[in-house]
Amino acid sequence: MAIEAPNDVVLFHYPFSPYARRIIWYLQLRGIGYAQCIQPPVLPRPDLSALGVNYRRIPVLSIGRDFYLDTRLILRKLEARFPDGKLGSDKGDEKALQRLLEGWIVEGPVFMRAAGLIPTSLGVMKDPKFRNDRESLTGRPWSVDALERGRPENVAYIRNCFEFLETTLLADGRDWVLKTERPSLADIEAIWPFDWLVEMKGSMPPSVVSEKHFPKVFAWIQRFRAALTAAKSSAPKPVNLKGPDAVNAILRSQLAEPNGTVDINDPLGLKEGTEVEVYPTDSGFTHRDHGRLVALTPDEVTVASKNKVGDQEVRIHAPRTGFRVTEIGRTASAGSGSKL
Ligand SMILES: N[C@@H](CCC(=O)N[C@@H](CS)C(=O)NCC(=O)O)C(=O)O
Known part of the structure; x- marks a missing residue:
C-alpha cells in the first residue's frame, strides 16, 4: 500500500546532522506532521539522485514535487506554507x-x-x-x-x-x-x-x-x-519512508507552488526557460542541479528538472545567497572577486 507523507512534506536527513536539527526542531515546535527519509552520512544518496536532485548536502526538504535546498530557504518556506502559529516575528x-x-x-x-x-x-x-x-x-x-x-x-x-x-x-x-x-x-x-x-x-x-x-x-x-x-x-511522530516509498510518494504528488517569474532586471540577466545549473559556492560545489529556469527572485532561484524514474517534472529551489546560477555552457565570474 502506498504510504503518504503528512502535509506532503518529506525531510531527507541523517540524525546527527546539526543543520537537519534546525528543521526537525522547527517542525516539532510547530507540531507539523511530516515524513522523513533517512540518508547515509556519505555519498551516494540514490533516493535523491533518483528524484533528480544532485545537491549533495543535508538536509533537503520536499513539499509535493518541490525540493528546497538549504535550511535558510527551508525555514522561510515552512513559515510561508504554514503561517498560522509561525515562529518568526513580523516586527x-x-x-x-x-x-x-x-x-x-x-x-x-x-x-x-x-x-x-x-x-x-x-x-x-x-x-x-x-x-x-x-x-x-x-x-x-x-x-x-x-x-x-x-x-x-x-x-x-x-x-x-x-x-x-x-x-x-x-x-x-x-x-x-x-x-x-x-x-x-x-x-x-x-x-x-x-x-x-x-x-x-x-x-x-x-x-x-x-x-x-x-x-x-x-x-x-x-x-x-x-x-x-x-x-x-x-507533535505527530514523523512517518518513516524508505527511499523507494519516498520516491513514489513524491512523484505521485503535485507541485506545491505555482510558477514564479524571472525578474527581468535581475543582475544575472538570465531569461525564463534558459538551461542553467545551480550550486552552492561554499562546499559541495561539484554537485550541481541542472534544469530550465522557472523563477528568479532576489532571494530564490527555481529550476525545473527531470527525475530519473517517471515523466513528472520536479522543481528545485535554492536561496540566492551562497548559491551560483549559470547558463549551461557559460562560465560564471565569482561575485566576490576583488582587485583590492
Ligand atoms: N547551508 C547549508 C549547509 C548544510 C550542510 O553543510 N550540511 C552538512 C550536514 S550537517 C552536510 O551536508 N554535510 C555533507 C553531507 O552530508 O554530504 C544549510 O543551511 O542547509
Missing part, C-alpha cells in the same frame, strides 16, 4: 535580528569553527570513507593532524561566541531571544551550533567553556531542550 527590528543571527552562523564563520571542534577520537573521524567524502565536499584535505592544529584557535573563537551571547542577547536574564513566551525562530537561528557542541562530549575544554563560565547560555540551552521535549510529546 522589523526582530526580523532583522533573526536574519542577522541566521547569517552569522550559516553564512559566517561560526559553524565552520564549531565543526572544527568535533573530537578527532570519534569513530567516524577515523573512517577513511568519511574522510574521503568530506575531502571531496570541501575540496580541502581532511586530517586528524590538521584538525588538532586548528583546535586551539577554534576553541578561542567559539568561546567568544558564548561570551557574546552571555553578555548581550541573554544578559538581562530573558528566557528567549525575543522575550517571547516560548522559543521563536530567533532561538532556533541562534542556538543550534552551541547546543550541538555542548552535547558533543570532548568538543570544548570545560576549563574554557562550561556552565560556570556561561551560566545564561547553558541555562538557555537546557530550557530549549525542555521545550523541545514537551513539544515532541504532543
Whole structure:
C-alpha cells in the first residue's frame, strides 16, 4: 500500500546532522506532521539522485514535487506554507535580528569553527570513507593532524561566541531571544551550533567553556531542550519512508507552488526557460542541479528538472545567497572577486 507523507512534506536527513536539527526542531515546535527519509552520512544518496536532485548536502526538504535546498530557504518556506502559529516575528527590528543571527552562523564563520571542534577520537573521524567524502565536499584535505592544529584557535573563537551571547542577547536574564513566551525562530537561528557542541562530549575544554563560565547560555540551552521535549510529546511522530516509498510518494504528488517569474532586471540577466545549473559556492560545489529556469527572485532561484524514474517534472529551489546560477555552457565570474 502506498504510504503518504503528512502535509506532503518529506525531510531527507541523517540524525546527527546539526543543520537537519534546525528543521526537525522547527517542525516539532510547530507540531507539523511530516515524513522523513533517512540518508547515509556519505555519498551516494540514490533516493535523491533518483528524484533528480544532485545537491549533495543535508538536509533537503520536499513539499509535493518541490525540493528546497538549504535550511535558510527551508525555514522561510515552512513559515510561508504554514503561517498560522509561525515562529518568526513580523516586527522589523526582530526580523532583522533573526536574519542577522541566521547569517552569522550559516553564512559566517561560526559553524565552520564549531565543526572544527568535533573530537578527532570519534569513530567516524577515523573512517577513511568519511574522510574521503568530506575531502571531496570541501575540496580541502581532511586530517586528524590538521584538525588538532586548528583546535586551539577554534576553541578561542567559539568561546567568544558564548561570551557574546552571555553578555548581550541573554544578559538581562530573558528566557528567549525575543522575550517571547516560548522559543521563536530567533532561538532556533541562534542556538543550534552551541547546543550541538555542548552535547558533543570532548568538543570544548570545560576549563574554557562550561556552565560556570556561561551560566545564561547553558541555562538557555537546557530550557530549549525542555521545550523541545514537551513539544515532541504532543507533535505527530514523523512517518518513516524508505527511499523507494519516498520516491513514489513524491512523484505521485503535485507541485506545491505555482510558477514564479524571472525578474527581468535581475543582475544575472538570465531569461525564463534558459538551461542553467545551480550550486552552492561554499562546499559541495561539484554537485550541481541542472534544469530550465522557472523563477528568479532576489532571494530564490527555481529550476525545473527531470527525475530519473517517471515523466513528472520536479522543481528545485535554492536561496540566492551562497548559491551560483549559470547558463549551461557559460562560465560564471565569482561575485566576490576583488582587485583590492
Ligand atoms: N547551508 C547549508 C549547509 C548544510 C550542510 O553543510 N550540511 C552538512 C550536514 S550537517 C552536510 O551536508 N554535510 C555533507 C553531507 O552530508 O554530504 C544549510 O543551511 O542547509
